[in-house]
Amino acid sequence: MIEQPDRARSRSDTVVFLVCLLLASGMLFVPPARTARLASAIRNSVLVPLVWMQETAVEGKTSRSRLVLIQAQRDSIALLAQGLPALRDENDQLRRLLGLGQRVPLEFVPAEVLHQALPTDGLTLLLSAGHADGVALFHPVVAPEGLLGVISSVDRQTSVATTWAHPEFRASAYTDGAGVFGIVAPSAPARGTEPLLELRGVPYRDTIPAGTLVLTSGLGGVYPKGIPIGRVVSVIRELTGWERTYLVLPAANPAHAAHALILLGPAERSLEGAFPDEER
Structure with a gap:
């Protein structure tokens, strides 16, 4: 008589386990569009307190940094702390982002990079701006x-941004100077190396020197013309008589970004000249 409740609980645990197993197996066959909507629903319900806590932590960190800067003006010891590499890099990025905002001839929304959208996902970023700020799908970051x-x-x-390292990323691009056009896509990284990009579909008759700047072409209606993507490293593949594929070193590293600008458009406006050479 005493053991019956234990057996009942054991059966209940088994049923719960089997239900979870069936749900997990079913999710493997759900289309990506539905999983994206499900993830959005979870962020707007179950994970709302966690996102709020993350935003509060970021705001607290920013406030502490500002306090250190104020104290640094009055205290020589705090002035030395201001020279720490991490703080110096963050301040430098903020200054350059403010300068970029003054040069961009488009409407934009500044955003903080809160963290990766998923704990195991290094290909997306969670940003502190959304519908309420005018952000919509396919806005460049x-x-x-x-x-x-x-x-x-x-x-x-x-909002969630898909970075250039995502396997589905594509952008129409051209090279500075010669104006050679192609399609930029992620390159399959070797183990233990930094992710790189590829400039594909370059006509075989065109040769691109190493170090040439690659920019968005404005074709496709998503990315305005003139946003730096990276610089050519070398040829990695070629189809004799048809086309070459070039390896490209990315200009911006998502892993190092703490703040960003979300461009609201229109995509037809050119950004040529908004990114000076000293920023790259």
Whole structure:
């Protein structure tokens, strides 16, 4: 008589386990569009307190940094602390982002990079701006150095950006100077190396020197013309008589971005000259 409740609980645990297993197996066959909507629903319900806590932590960190800067003006010891590499890099990025905002001839929304959208996902970024700020799908995301990615999911207060490292990323591009056109896509990285890009579809008759700047072409209606993507490293593949594929070193690293600008458009406006050479 005493053991019956234990057996009942054991059966209940088994049923719960089997239900979870079936749900997990079913999610493997759900289309990506539905999983994106499901993830958005979870962020707007179950994960709302966690996102709020993250935003509060970021705001607290920014406030503490400002306090250190104020104290640094009055205290020589705090002035030395201001020279720490991490703080110096963050301040430098903020100054360059402010300068970029003054040069960009488009409407934009500044945003903080809160963290990766998923704990195991290094290909997307969660940004502190959403529908309430005018952000919509396919708005480009840029850093002072160049292109970071594009908005792929939007909530009221936050949005998710797919970076250039995502396997589905594509952008029409051209080279500075010669004006050679091609398509930029992620390159399959070797183990233990930094992710790189490829400039594909370059006509075989055209040769691009190493170090040539690659920029968005403005074709396709998503990315305005003139956003730096990266610089050519070398040829990695060629189809004799047809085309060459070039390896490209990205201009902006999403892993190092703490702040960004979300461009609201229109995409027809050119950004040539908004990214000076000293920023890249």
